[in-house]
Amino acid sequence: MSARARLETRLNRIWYEGAAVPLWAELGERVYRGLLGLRRWAYSLGLRRATRLPVPVVIVGNLTAGGTGKTPLVAWLAGELRQRGWKPGIVTRGYGAAAHSARRLPPGAEPGEFGDEPVWLAHATGCPVAIGRRRIEAARLLIESDGVDLLVSDDGLQHWALARDLEIALIDGQRGFGNGRLLPAGPLREPVERLARVDAVVVNGGEREGAFGMRVRADRVLSLRDLAQARPIAGLRGQRVHAVAGIGNPNRFFELLRSHGIDVDPHPYPDHHAFDGSELVFDDDLLVLITEKDAGKCARFADGHTWVVPIDVELPAAFGDLVHRRLHTLRSPG
Numbered sequence: 001m002s003a004r005a006r007l008e009t010r011l012n013r014i015w016y017e018g019a020a021v022p023l024w025a026e027l028g029e030r031v032y033r034g035l036l037g038l039r040r041w042a043y044s045l046g047l048r049r050a051t052r053l054p055v056p057v058v059i060v061g062n063l064t065a066g067g068t069g070k071t072p073l074v075a076w077l078a079g080e081l082r083q084r085g086w087k088p089g090i091v092t093r094g095y096g097a098a099a100h101s102a103r104r105l106p107p108g109a110e111p112g113e114f115g116d117e118p119v120w121l122a123h124a125t126g127c128p129v130a131i132g133r134r135r136i137e138a139a140r141l142l143i144e145s146d147g148v149d150l151l152v153s154d155d156g157l158q159h160w161a162l163a164r165d166l167e168i169a170l171i172d173g174q175r176g177f178g179n180g181r182l183l184p185a186g187p188l189r190e191p192v193e194r195l196a197r198v199d200a201v202v203v204n205g206g207e208r209e210g211a212f213g214m215r216v217r218a219d220r221v222l223s224l225r226d227l228a229q230a231r232p233i234a235g236l237r238g239q240r241v242h243a244v245a246g247i248g249n250p251n252r253f254f255e256l257l258r259s260h261g262i263d264v265d266p267h268p269y270p271d272h273h274a275f276d277g278s279e280l281v282f283d284d285d286l287l288v289l290i291t292e293k294d295a296g297k298c299a300r301f302a303d304g305h306t307w308v309v310p311i312d313v314e315l316p317a318a319f320g321d322l323v324h325r326r327l328h329t330l331r332s333p334g
Contacts, residue, residue, distance in 0.1 A: 004270050015178040015187045029185035036182070036190065043160055050163035051136050055143060056150050056330045058166045058323070061157025063194060064187040067248015067271060068172040069204040069313075071117050071293070073214065074154040075124045076313040077168075080320045081150060082127065086327070089148035091138040092118050093155060094131025095272050102132030104141050111296040116272060117154065119296045135162050150327065157198075158189050165330055166323065167198040170214070173206020174252065200322060202315070205252070212319040216311050218256060224295060225302035233309070237261035242288045244280060246273030246297075253291055257309070262289075277301035 013019040042048040060077065062068045078088045094103075094115040103114070105128075111119045114131055122129040128146040132138035135156055142148045156162060157169060171177075178187045195201055201211040221236070223229040240263040245253040250268035257264050265286070269279065275297045280288050288306045290298055295308045 002270070008270050011184070011187075014185070015181075016175050018179070021179075021181070021185045025185040029182050032183050039160070048161070050160055052163040053136070053139055053143065053151065055148060056165040056327050057139070057162060058150070058152045058168065058327070059156045059159075059162075059164045060152065060168045060170065061155050062170045062172075063157070063190050063192065064172065064175075064177060065183060065189060066172075066187060067252070068170045069214065069216065069252075070170050071121060071154055072216065072311060072313045073168075073170055073202060073204075073315075074152055075121055076315060077323065078121075078125045078127045078152050081152075081324065081327070082125075084320070084324050086150045087146075087148050088127050088150045088152050089139070089142035089146055090118075090121050090125065090127050090129045091135045091142065091151055091153050091156075092121065092129065092131055093133060093135070094118050100133050102130060102134060102137035102141055104128065104130045104138075104145055112274075116293050116297055120293050121154065123296075124292070135159055157194075166200075166326055168200045168202060168323075169195055169198040171201065171203045171206070171208060171211065172249065172252075173203045173208075174255075175249070176206075199326065200319065202319070212316055215314040216252075216256065217314065218260070218309050218311050221289065221307040221309050223302075223304070224290070224298060224306040224308050225304060227308070231307075233260050233262075236287070239263060240265060240286055242267060242282055242286050244288060244290050244294070245269065246275065246279075246294050247271055247291055253309070256311075257289060275301070280306050 014021055060070050060074050078090055081088050105114050105118055105122045109119050118129050118131050128142050130138035130141045135153055139151050177192055182188045202214050203211045204214045218233050220230045221233050238261060243254050243257055243264045244267045246269035248271040254264050254266045280301055289309050292308055292310050
């Protein structure tokens with residue numbers, strides 16, 4: 001196990017399993033809380049200012065570190081808004097990208113150069129995608145090169161330099177807010193009270209009063225060697241498989257498979273794990289199931305045993321109506 005994986009395992013025990021918070025994390029939380037307060041103070045006094053762009057900006061983010069399902073929600077939202085007549089572009093930090101400057105993803109972009117999530121978003125949505133540590137620069141690229149009339153930011157709730165017109169916060173319905181403490185003593189990037197200031201709250205796989213429920217489902221698997229080759233996931237019921245995932249919350253993927261009656265041998269890796277192919281090799285003939293997010297990084301290791309599990313996101317129609325109505329008001333204020 002790598003040092004990063006060991007650290008993630010330890011933090012998860014502290015954040016979600018009730019393990020004692022060590023002194024270094026206690027001290028780190030105090031420093032983090034102080035820096036967060038200074039940052040808020042700087043923006044409130046106008047010492048730092050958010051940049052407003054000429055098109056509406058929708059932020060999809062969360063309060064906790066780690067995976068909550070933001071990227072699938074961004075993909076769903078971009079597709080939904082495009083169907084309603086918008087021309088959305090997607091901006092994201094591009095974690096794991098080879099360069100830090102703002103760049104628009106070209107056709108055939110590779111995860112090693114642009115990051116796994118941006119490449120998946122471009123493939124899944126067909127929308128223009130740009131990456132950059134400074135999301136403002138990435139957003140301007142899409143406005144200038146693609147003429148988008150709407151921007152959706154994958155993550156960025158805490159990226160205050162980019163002014164936003166709509167904020168959507170996503171909550172992990174399984175893990176919630178953990179021990180309720182700020183980083184690094186807990187998983188919170190901001191206090192839970194921050195939810196009172198967002199425009200909509202979505203719960204992935206759970207319920208919360210006043211929030212929209214999001215459900216992730218899978219009904220097929222695709223051969224990594226030939227994505228046109230599909231088989232129903234129901235046909236794997238009762239079979240034992242290796243499930244490999246390098247995402248923020250691998251257990252969510254494993255539980256999704258188990259919900260279909262699949263006997264899962266789990267193999268979790270850290271988020272944005274750089275696959276070298278050895279992770280997909282086992283001394284048996286069992287099928288290997290991987291996530292869509294990992295598929296791009298694993299494509300060059302494709303064999304007949306490795307299959308991708310694409311997911312579909314389901315949300316209430318009222319959620320899409322709310323977002324479209326608010327954005328339409330911005331576009332046509334009269």
